[in-house]
Amino acid sequence: MRPRAAGPSVRRTGWRRLRLGLRRTFGRPRGAWTLAAPLLLQELALVGAGAAMTLLAARLGPAAVAAIGWVEVLAQMLHALIGAVAIGATVAAAQAVGAARRIDDARLTRRLQRRLSPLAADALALVGVGSLGLSLALWLLREPLVDTLLPGVEPAVRAHALAYLAGHIVADVPAGLVMVAAGLLRGMGRTAAATRIQLVMTASQLLLAAVCMHGLGWGVDGAALALVLSRLLALAVALRALAWLWPQPVAAATTRPARPATGRLRHVGRALLARWRRRGWRSLASRQARAVVRVGWPTAVESGFFHVGKLLTQALVAGSGTAALAANFIAFSICGFINIPGNALGHAGTTLIGQSLGAGRPRRAQAQLQRLHRSARRALIALALPVAAAAPALAALYSADAAVQRLAAQLVWLNALFIPVWAASFVLPAALRGAADTRHALAVATVGMWSCRVLAGWLLGVQAGWGVIGVWLGMFADWSLRGWLFHRRAESGRWLPPAA
Template sequence: MPHREIRRAPAGLGISRTASLRVPGEWAPTLRGVLQLAWPAVLEQLLNIVVDWTDAYLAGHLGTVALAAVGLSGQLINLVAVFFGALGVGATALVARAVGAGDRNQAGRITLQALVSAGAFGFAGTAFAYIGGAWLFAALGAEPAVNTAARTYLNITALSFPAMAILFVGNAALRGAGDTLTPMRTWAVVVFANAIMAWTLSGPWSPFRLGIVGLAIAAASARVIGAVQVGIRLWRGTPRLALPRQELGIEGNLLKRILRVGLPAGAEQLLLQLALLNLTGVITGLGTAAYAAHQIGLRVMSLSFLPGWGFAVAASTLTGQALGAKQPEAGKRATFTALLLALILMGTLGLALALGGPLLVDLFTEDPAVIRQGAAALRIAALIQPMMALSFVFSGALRGAGDTRYTLLITATSIWLVRLPIAILFAHGLGWGLPGAWLGMLADFSVRAMLFGWRFISGAWERVHV
């Protein structure tokens, strides 16, 4: 039988010129490709956390009302950001396929359509914030002073929603093209700009004393700066992605493809956020100490999410590129490489959570009841880490393949029919308190890990049409 040549795939896939995919040495370039994509994504997510912590720290120094207002506004901002993230998932999957097929121009056209959609969603988000913000804050039970402060903060930051949309979607397109360094550097600029402006306008030693207004101006301005940086990078082009310079019109077919992949991802995140709001109600019913311990536990565990996020990004990008290159075996190899690394790192972090739980919680509070419950929650968090690694990486690979309807079905089913009922039963029905609620989280991620893993191993994602 004659030997058939296959076109060269993008760097990072670990695919040679020929179809000989079983050569052991091909795992080495796959490993390099996964690591090159993962570590900037981990740092990017860490920088995201730094932005949140900076705002929370400065708001806390402005008083309880300011802290509550920033947190309350953040819930609406996260709700709007779900739609930006949905477009980002669609952009990542389709750009990755175009890059895998070696079609730089198509990758640029997809990116342009995603950016146009992002801008439209951004303006719609601004309108929603102005029209529905006060109503939502009142519905969530905000006191009048908090409601007023939250609306002040939101009305300023909402002006940056179009820029925020471009920042999210532009970074997602770059990740699909295999560039995770630019998003990481962009977020570094956003963090630095936000911190400098927030401290200058509202910090303890600020000569301006603008309070929550200063925090809002800093957050909005930092997002605009980040969007401009991403826009410049995309306009200049990358080796794998070039925005069209002349054909700048709307392409309905491409928009439809982006939304076909992205909307299920957005629905998944929306249902997830709504379920988490319900879970918050379950935990607040356990008392103030339990809720404080829950919040501390989530903040500590958020650091252990980072490897899972980074390797999920790598699996998503490389799976999409492999399908574009019509070499799904390379996507499998990349995903299992990412999974092994995620299991090692998150398993190690899980051990640290189990052994150092009380010490970690003690950094945030001196309340013995909070420390006791927080430490118990973190011991359960240690058990969650392997399941979370499996869930993150396999679901990331499925999203990269465009298999977002399946990820929507599994996430929504698991969190509503597994996590919430078990949390209610164990925390309140059996009287296990906060540890019972966190056992619901363990059950949720265990179910998701099993079902995402089954879907990936079945190979059904290889036949998804995007």
Template sequence: MRPLRLKARTHAYLDKRLTGASMDYRKVIALFIPILIDQAFIVGLNLVNTAMISSSGVAAVGAVSSVDSLNIFLINVFVAVATGGTVVVAQYKGSGDESMVAKAAAGTVASVALLSLGIGLAVAALHAPVLQVLFGRASADVLDNARVYLIGSSLSYLGIGIVQAVCGAMRGIGRSRVSLILSLIMNLLYVLLNILFINVLDMGVLGMTIAVNIARYTAALCAIVYILRIDVSLRLRLGQLLRVPWSMLKKIMAIGVPFAAEQMFFNGGKMLTQVFIVSMGTYAIATNAIGGTIALVYQIPAGALSLTLVTVVGQCIGGRNVEDARKFIKSFLWLSTYSFILMTAILLPLFHPMVSLFNPPADIVDDIFWVTLINAIAQIPLWAISFVLPAGLRAAGDARFTSIASMLSMWLFRIALGYVLGIVLGLGIIGVWLAMNCEWGVRGWLFLRRFRGDKWYAKRLV
């Protein structure tokens, strides 16, 4: 009898929290699980890759970490446009207009591919001045590794751009399993090739750049084959992917451009913070890299909830059901908070086995621990309102406010406070991370005020 009662209570709870007129909890869970697995693989494989490159020395870790800050900055620009596509596709799906769903999906792929190609070529051409800005005070070995990794990474942007565009469109429709499969192809291949090029052939950072290009373009080819040959419901043709439909692009950019601007300013601020860290020395760079990788592990369930919420709220708003959207946002905020409590309880006791994967110098282990502990505690009350909530607001069409709030809080609070705590007061890398955690609270407070009003769902996209 007890198993039956537990099952009934679980069903009742899920029905209360994750069921509305737009969709029931079974559909929400079906969306969430593949995205959760996807995020777990992405973060897990990132951890493995960072651990593998650490075998090439602290300079290699620092170079890869610092260039990845730029990579994240640039890749998030076209990922933001892909997110705009997800919102538009989801809202058309919620409205029941299947022909416009297909046009929105094609427009997303075409626009993101063009943008990612342009950004990649620009970075490859301008790599010298970029490296001078990022690594002007870094040691020669860090700079040499960074040059190889930056040029190699920029050449792979088109591949990951296509993958992100297709994944974004498929999540908007509700087919999150497709994005999971593409992500697994790309990331598993990346790890296997890294094992070959770094561990077996001892090619270091050069091997990592070769691996990332092969993995991303293989996944891009699979993505194109899927939407043209396998997914017959969209009925897309190659010609549709080679031209940008300007009328659809306007809708996609209404979400994508503010979000892209947010990502540029937000990650630009992180890069400026990276300049602080570079001035602290190679050990500080390595501490930041390892601490950031561990922090991503804690964020796996919450990150998956954030991505799932875009589709859920988008379809609710497309069907003109604001009450459902509000209900789902509240539920996802609580679920995200609970996930951080669970992840902290599981992972914090495992700190030393996790950090040993990176073979860090003994001098920085204590700093990594304090960074991890402070961040783990701060994430519980602050991460959901700072990252999950704006995902829901953006999916409803409220892209401009969320982007402006994020940009202002980043530049007026995190950077200034990070400089004061890290450099002026001499707290170093711990001061920089404390400033980041404080900024989450400021930004989250702004989003909560917005959510309590009615302006966040006032703009109609479709």
């Protein structure tokens, strides 16, 4: 008797087993990838937008590329301060959502609105005032800043840098408000809405930059204008996404036949202005604002140390020659794609841990942290292996120099070897921020940065003569120390609130 051929039910069973196996390997904790999937798209969009802007600037000549590239590096350091406040807003919103979900679903929406609307208003006011003050200071100091940090450059580079820096300064206020609004949405678990804001900002900047820089022939001035307009457009989308926090009265909705988008924006603007008139400068010292700053200031200092350390290690690499500097840039560009799942899961972990602790479920938060680390480690390894195998071919896409290709491939191979440690050193602290455990992260990052990444990188790269390989080994030592300390912190449970 011949065996029966595999029918549809057998095929469905095999597919179901495969899905269950993938879910057990990568899909824990439950809900992590649902939150992380939009963030993966956002990270890919950011990487692709950076490459596209480089190509647009390259058509204007090397002076424009150098000026725009330098301003972007400076802007990353400044935005790290605002990003820290956005992280504080994410944690505060996540814990508020978790606390509100202790009650029945019938009252959930109104409870969330009462908890989150003052938090959103005060966080936006805090960043708006802070960004405005920072922008005014930078505007007054922009010429001395360029002359100090770019001494002896060509007049064309200086002029382009001043023009693009002016655009960044004007765009700082709407950009800061967009970052905080996206952080609030991520804390609520609405990562798709936060990603939509980022995609609108990125796509509009690229489109406007192409039109203004090359279509209208405005060059770097066109790039600065595109930057400002894209941030304003993203701010409108962000405020519209937050409009449900301030529900419109039924009577107003029936008597005003305005278009939905315009009506929502006007309503949100009136709500924010009404709270500012009622509270004034006290909004910057409210309980909600203090909760955001309490989480955000250690993250701001940590980000500042991290960027300063990166600049110092770049200086160490620059002393090893042009080939080493080129290989360092290429390897970082390739390895950046490997880190995308880890970054997305870290952001998702902040939301999950914050919501679990806000709901008064510390055991669930501890289990989620362990499973999140396990999933991130496995996902990073699964992505690092094929990238390492294709490292020589990928390096050849960036440079035709055989020495640069060989050195870049070696750096990618080393990165793949240490990628399991990366999950503990970066995904764990991102998730621990959901418990507002940011001061410990600051202490660990400070020790690791200065004792390993800078000091060990200098000893191995410069003193021992290992060049860029030695500098990267110092970076991996930083990963290892951070990963060990954060793993101990996660296992100890000392990051949980005292009441837990």
